[in-house]
Amino acid sequence: MSGDSELGFTEHLFKVLVIGDHKVGKTSFVKRYVKNLFYEELKTTIGVDFSMKVIDWDGHTRVRLQLWDIAGQERVRGLNRVYFKRSSGALVVYDVTNGSTLDGALNWKDELDGQVMLKNGRPIPAVLLANKCDETKVCRRNASLLEKLCQEKGFIGWFQTSAKENINVDEATKFLVKHILQNNEESVKEEEQNMQINLKQQSKSSSTCC
Numbered sequence: 001m002s003g004d005s006e007l008g009f010t011e012h013l014f015k016v017l018v019i020g021d022h023k024v025g026k027t028s029f030v031k032r033y034v035k036n037l038f039y040e041e042l043k044t045t046i047g048v049d050f051s052m053k054v055i056d057w058d059g060h061t062r063v064r065l066q067l068w069d070i071a072g073q074e075r076v077r078g079l080n081r082v083y084f085k086r087s088s089g090a091l092v093v094y095d096v097t098n099g100s101t102l103d104g105a106l107n108w109k110d111e112l113d114g115q116v117m118l119k120n121g122r123p124i125p126a127v128l129l130a131n132k133c134d135e136t137k138v139c140r141r142n143a144s145l146l147e148k149l150c151q152e153k154g155f156i157g158w159f160q161t162s163a164k165e166n167i168n169v170d171e172a173t174k175f176l177v178k179h180i181l182q183n184n185e186e187s188v189k190e191e192e193q194n195m196q197i198n199l200k201q202q203s204k205s206s207s208t209c210c
């Protein structure tokens with residue numbers, strides 16, 4: 001959703017999903033990003049938690065980011081179709097200390113692509129987050145595996161992150177928002193082009209009429 005504010009800002013409201021398996025650090029990532037806080041102990045998310053962050057992107061663009069932190073268990077419960085609707089992008093999180101959560105992240109990405117897409121049929125931008133990197137850094141071999149997975153699965157990129165140590169939290173989110181804004185610009189252009197084509201066709205058919 002986009003519009004012009006009275007102050008001359010273009011305002012955008014984007015819904016961003018934060019998805020991944022149980023305990024990989026989704027809520028921690030959001031809390032670090034929005035409030036710059038970290039907790040060693042957190043209650044398990046039930047259903048979905050919402051947070052909002054307002055970003056002054058540049059001198060004339062303001063982005064309201066609505067973050068949907070979806071409980072890891074929700075994939076099992078199959079309620080994602082409801083949560084994924086009208087989302088503009090996704091942060092797909094796994095825990096570097098728990099290898100099976102990478103498979104989980106790839107499954108989340110498959111589900112996402114099966115349920116939501118851009119107007120032009122392409123997948124919505126998604127970034128893969130290798131979280132808890134304060135515990136073990138992603139080694140070079142794993143880095144090339146992640147590159148490969150990103151290409152195969154259509155992630156726009158990956159970051160090693162730590163919600164605990166505040167590593168790459170802003171950077172990864174900014175990277176995603178940049179892509180969302182680009183997609184938004186492209187779809188506005190496509191709509192304008194389609195409108196012009198329609199107008200041309202209408203004026204052609206009215207001039208040849210009778």
Ligand SMILES: Nc1nc2c(ncn2[C@@H]2O[C@H](COP(=O)(O)OP(=O)(O)OP(=O)(O)O)[C@@H](O)[C@H]2O)c(=O)[nH]1
Nearest residue numbers: 023024025026027028040042045072132162163164
């Ligand atoms: N070392 C380390 N621990 C983390 C990090 N991020 C989260 N944790 C810890 O991991 C545990 C789970 O974090 P949550 O943020 O609740 O995970 P979640 O993915 O939201 O979990 P669900 O709500 O069950 O889906 C907590 O004990 C956090 O303190 C991190 O970057 N590094």
